[in-house]
Amino acid sequence: MRLKRLSQPGLEEASTGDIEVSDAVFGRAYNEALIHQIIVAYQANARSGTRAQKDRGQVKHSTKKPWRQKGTGRARAGMTSSPLWRGGGRIFPNSAEENFSQKINKKMFRAGLCSILSQLVREERLFLIEPIQLEAPKTQLLARKFQFMGLDSVLVIVDCIDEKLCFAARNLPRVAVAEPRYTDPFSLIRFRKTLMTQAAVAQMEEWLS
Numbered sequence: 172m173r174l175k176r177l178s179q180p181g182l183e184e185a186s187t188g189d190i191e192v193s194d195a196v197f198g199r200a201y202n203e204a205l206i207h208q209i210i211v212a213y214q215a216n217a218r219s220g221t222r223a224q225k226d227r228g229q230v231k232h233s234t235k236k237p238w239r240q241k242g243t244g245r246a247r248a249g250m251t252s253s254p255l256w257r258g259g260g261r262i263f264p265n266s267a268e269e270n271f272s273q274k275i276n277k278k279m280f281r282a283g284l285c286s287i288l289s290q291l292v293r294e295e296r297l298f299l300i301e302p303i304q305l306e307a308p309k310t311q312l313l314a315r316k317f318q319f320m321g322l323d324s325v326l327v328i329v330d331c332i333d334e335k336l337c338f339a340a341r342n343l344p345r346v347a348v349a350e351p352r353y354t355d356p357f358s359l360i361r362f363r364k365t366l367m368t369q370a371a372v373a374q375m376e377e378w379l380s
Contacts, residue, residue, distance in 0.1 A: 302368050
């Protein structure tokens, strides 16, 4: 499997041409079921139980019977805290301690990442790039560089995050910078293009092989 190189404007490339990458990482078959499973698990593990609802024992209502049991022509009612009444308690309330996490084995997670990376290569959404050099940690400089390259939604994977690059990218809503071991499956499919340095490719192959 060969990974194409994307050139940067105003930069003399240290090396030109495509590079050979591991088929075990960048040449896997597309496994839609596995990718869906790890994406759902990743989003579920990011959730936190921050909402709580009250049951009929917690709502503030009178326990007085609204009307007598028989003879009114209306349905029987015991108290206004019933879940059937407006303002009553919930039947199955959400709890603040609710756990949404799902377990994914390391082998499955890494296989899913390899499947996503392989599909990105086939769709020509993953490119090799030289390390991005910025004169100052300015968002405008990085935005202009991506504009010249025709990129509007991009994930940059580098072997070691540069402080200038990190500060310049954090104000761009469609740009993210990450290291190989902190690359998540959701970001890989969220951004339209993914750029990786050659050192990051080596780290990714060492981690996922």
